[in-house]
Amino acid sequence: MISELKIRNFKSLESVDLKLGHFNLLVGANASGKSNFLDALRFLQGVGNGFNIDEALDGRLPSGTSLRWPGIRGGSKFAAFRNSDDAQAEKIEFRVTFDDEELCKIVGGETSVTSLNTLTYNLAFSVGNGDSSFDEESLSYGDTVVVPENYKHQVESFMQANTSKRREPSFYRKISIFAVVKAVSGVLTFDASPELITNSAQLVLFVSSGIADMQFLDLLPSVLRGYSYQVSRINENGEGFAAMIHEIESNGSKPALLEWLKELRPDEVDDIYALEGLNNDFMVAIKEGNHEFRAPALSEGTLRFIALAAAFFQPAMPKVLVIEEIEKGLHPSRLRLLLELMRSQSKRTGTQVFATTHSPTLLNWLTEEDRKTTFVCTRDAESGATKMRSLAKIPRFEELLEEGSHIDELFAEGWLESAPQ
Numbered sequence: 001m002i003s004e005l006k007i008r009n010f011k012s013l014e015s016v017d018l019k020l021g022h023f024n025l026l027v028g029a030n031a032s033g034k035s036n037f038l039d040a041l042r043f044l045q046g047v048g049n050g051f052n053i054d055e056a057l058d059g060r061l062p063s064g065t066s067l068r069w070p071g072i073r074g075g076s077k078f079a080a081f082r083n084s085d086d087a088q089a090e091k092i093e094f095r096v097t098f099d100d101e102e103l104c105k106i107v108g109g110e111t112s113v114t115s116l117n118t119l120t121y122n123l124a125f126s127v128g129n130g131d132s133s134f135d136e137e138s139l140s141y142g143d144t145v146v147v148p149e150n151y152k153h154q155v156e157s158f159m160q161a162n163t164s165k166r167r168e169p170s171f172y173r174k175i176s177i178f179a180v181v182k183a184v185s186g187v188l189t190f191d192a193s194p195e196l197i198t199n200s201a202q203l204v205l206f207v208s209s210g211i212a213d214m215q216f217l218d219l220l221p222s223v224l225r226g227y228s229y230q231v232s233r234i235n236e237n238g239e240g241f242a243a244m245i246h247e248i249e250s251n252g253s254k255p256a257l258l259e260w261l262k263e264l265r266p267d268e269v270d271d272i273y274a275l276e277g278l279n280n281d282f283m284v285a286i287k288e289g290n291h292e293f294r295a296p297a298l299s300e301g302t303l304r305f306i307a308l309a310a311a312f313f314q315p316a317m318p319k320v321l322v323i324e325e326i327e328k329g330l331h332p333s334r335l336r337l338l339l340e341l342m343r344s345q346s347k348r349t350g351t352q353v354f355a356t357t358h359s360p361t362l363l364n365w366l367t368e369e370d371r372k373t374t375f376v377c378t379r380d381a382e383s384g385a386t387k388m389r390s391l392a393k394i395p396r397f398e399e400l401l402e403e404g405s406h407i408d409e410l411f412a413e414g415w416l417e418s419a420p421q
Contacts, residue, residue, distance in 0.1 A: 001352050002210065002320070003099035003118075009081040009089035010043070011036040011074075014385035021373035022346040026356045026388075027363065028377030029417065033386025034356045037377070039072040041214060041322060041354065043079075044094065046071070048212030050179040053125055053132040076127045084383055091135060094123040098210055103141070103203070118142055121207045123176075133173035139204060146200045147177055178208040215318035219307050221300040221329070227281040232316040234307065241307050242282035242295070244314060246274035253313040260309045261286070263337050264302065272306070301329035305338065312345035320352045327359040335362040343370065360408035366391070378417045394419045 007016040012033045018024075026034045046056030046069060057079050059071030072079070081089045098119040124136040139147040216236050223238035231240035232247060248254050254272065261269045270289065274282035284295040284306065295303065311321065326342070327335055339362060346353040357363075366374055371391040378387050391397055391407075394416065401407070410416050 001098065001100055001350075002096055004095070004097035006093075006095035007037075007040055008091075008093035010040050010079065010092050010094070011081065012379065012384060012386040013037065013040060013388075014081045014089075014383065016386065016388050018375065018388060019373070019390075020352070021369075022350075022352055023343050023370065023373060024352070024354045025366075025370070025374040026354070026377055027358070027374065027411065027416070032377040032379050032417075033388070034377050035073070036386060037388070038216075038322060038324070038354070038356070040094070041320070042072050042216070044096065044211040045214045047123070047176050048178055048208045048210070050176065050208070050212075052174040052176070052179065053127075053134055054174060057127065057132065076132050079127050081385070088128065091124050091126050094121075096121045096123075096207070096211065098207065103206065119203060119207060121211075134176060137177055139177065139207065141203055146203050177204055178212075210319055213319040214322060215311075215320070216322045216324075217308070217311060218324045219304050221303050224284070224303045224307055225295045225298075227277050227279075227283050229281050233314050233318070234311060238307055241310070242274050242284045244310060245272065245284050246276075246282045247315050248310060248313050249273060251315055257309055257313050260337070260341055261306060264305050264309075264334060299329070301331060301334070304329045305334065308338070309341055312341065312349060312351070317349050317351050320354065321346075323353065323355040326355045326357050327362055332359070332361040335359060336365045338362075339365050339370075343367075360411040363407040363411055366407065368392075376416045391416070 001022065002020055005016075005018050005020060007013045009015075013036055016037075026037060028034055043056055049069070051060065051069060054076065055069060055071070057071055057076040059075070060069045062068040080092055083089075098121075099117050100119075101117055103117050103119055118141070120140045122136065122138045122140075123134065125132065125134045137147075138145065215233060217234070217238075218236055219238045221238075224241045226242075228240045228243045230243045230246070232244075234240050234244045248257060258269065258272055261272060268288060269286055271287040273285060273287075275285050275294070276282055284298075284303075286293050286298070286306075298306075308323065308326070323342075326338060330338060342353050342355065345351075363374070374391045375388045376391065376394065379385070380387060397410075397416075397419065400410065
């Protein structure tokens with residue numbers, strides 16, 4: 001799990017430091033920076049997949065060995081923070097910290113030692129004038145440097161000496177450590193302590209999968225209503241939804257999913273299943289008593305909730321699940337159920353959730369623990385920089401709740417955005 005994320009000079013995120021949990025919620029007005037934060041996650045996903053800096057920012061076309069990658073909104077041209085004078089930041093920085101007991105299994109350490117559960121990936125890069133490049137990149141496990149900042153020089157020397165394919169120096173400035181691992185994993189000896197780090201390449205791959213294995217969902221009812229072919233994971237707009245329900249039926253997870261759906265509908269949902277079409281494709285249907293309702297007859301809210309709930313029972317769960325505007329199409333009375341679903345299932349599956357919302361009502365159902373990882377996004381009027389603060393760190397917030405104030409009222413009145421820093 002990503003336990004901490006620090007971002008410097010990426011889009012409107014001039015200086016953001018977040019301590020994260022299993023369930024993370026972003027709230028704020030339009031243009032406050034929520035989408036820019038999601039773009040930061042997409043960028044990390046591209047880097048984790050081994051794309052070079054230009055590809056991660058601007059996208060890449062599909063090939064015989066890879067899928068199309070769309071890049072981020074605005075691409076490299078708008079990746080760097082610009083101040084009120086339109087001056088562009090020279091360097092963009094990320095610091096991603098993982099806190100996971102699985103790390104100890106990789107290196108053979110004691111899981112009871114907290115410092116041995118922490119892996120930190122540092123990244124700094126520059127963009128502009130068609131010459132984007134990684135300036136700094138390193139990986140540390142606890143206090144031990146696994147991959148030093150000068151690793152690219154080692155890789156370049158190795159490649160020039162041991163392969164017939166010569167590369168320009170600019171090639172090495174544009175590729176990430178994750179691309180190197182896939183190409184020349186035998187090079188990764190570096191400076192790690194042999195007593196502690198038994199396989200530095202495994203730690204690199206741990207980080208790579210931790211940021212590459214993200215799933216973004218912005219579900220469209222028009223897509224959810226259609227037929228789909230067999231998949232192990234639903235696509236961003238809902239492609240593969242019905243086929244995924246078929247997979248959930250096959251792997252035995254349907255009873256648990258059905259329990260959540262019975263809470264959603266005022267009338268009892270007796271069953272959910274995928275109807276097979278003529279071309280090995282499927283369409284979703286639910287049964288209430290003797291009545292069958294196929295996807296085209298279901299409301300947008302019902303379809304979105306079924307798809308969101310089913311996303312937590314996918315055969316191939318992602319490391320990170322990102323959901324935009326989670327309240328879209330749902331009646332306010334059902335938002336508490338949605339929140340309980342995401343909170344409980346993220347812990348059950350180990351999938352880390354990032355979600356955005358504009359709903360004041362949903363905020364009323366946040367627990368004290370939820371408030372620690374619910375972040376209010378605001379924009380500074382002068383610099384345009386996004387500020388992100390957890391509810392728990394807003395001065396007097398908890399005190400106001402104890403005095404009887406409600407979060408939805410504070411949000412609707414704009415108090416959360418205007419609260420003192």
